[in-house]
Amino acid sequence: MRLKNMTLMAMLIAVGTITAHLISIPTLGARVFPMQHAINVIAGIMLGPVNAGIVAFLIAVLRNILGIGTLLAFPGGIVGAVLAGYCYRWTRKEHFALAGEVVGTGLFGALLAYPVARILLGQAVLAYAYIIPFSLSSIAGAIIGWAAVKALSSVLKVEREPQL
Numbered sequence: 001m002r003l004k005n006m007t008l009m010a011m012l013i014a015v016g017t018i019t020a021h022l023i024s025i026p027t028l029g030a031r032v033f034p035m036q037h038a039i040n041v042i043a044g045i046m047l048g049p050v051n052a053g054i055v056a057f058l059i060a061v062l063r064n065i066l067g068i069g070t071l072l073a074f075p076g077g078i079v080g081a082v083l084a085g086y087c088y089r090w091t092r093k094e095h096f097a098l099a100g101e102v103v104g105t106g107l108f109g110a111l112l113a114y115p116v117a118r119i120l121l122g123q124a125v126l127a128y129a130y131i132i133p134f135s136l137s138s139i140a141g142a143i144i145g146w147a148a149v150k151a152l153s154s155v156l157k158v159e160r161e162p163q164l
Helices: 002-018 035-047 049-066 073-091 094-120 131-156
Strands: 025-027 030-032
Touching: 002 035, 002 049, 035 049, 035 073, 035 094, 035 131, 049 073, 073 094, 073 131, 094 131
Parallel strands: none
Antiparallel strands: 025 030
């Protein structure tokens, strides 16, 4: 079971890193990059909160090393993934994992991005400046992630969140 989890984690990290800036959706005059959020939902449902957080963290690390991400990937991605995993674990309902991702990234991750932007990146932004873009991106990604989980579950009969 551990090998299966590690393999799935590695695949999600690879897909999340590769697709980070390949897929974008024009939304309200901005471009939304939803794949991190889709990966968060998939990992939260299939791997649980801790492993989903590890996946999000490693995607953020790789994106920053490769120059295709910013430090803002850390607060948004990790919080959303962990909350998606916990919401699914508590309810066993996929739509709660979506809600966890949107609230985790769109609200909490956006608010945690403020000190990162202000202190580490030197950007003069308002505390709530990231809520709308993070929310739009996480909504789009959560829907994509939910569709992927549905497709994977029916085709592969994939087990969801294996027990520790």
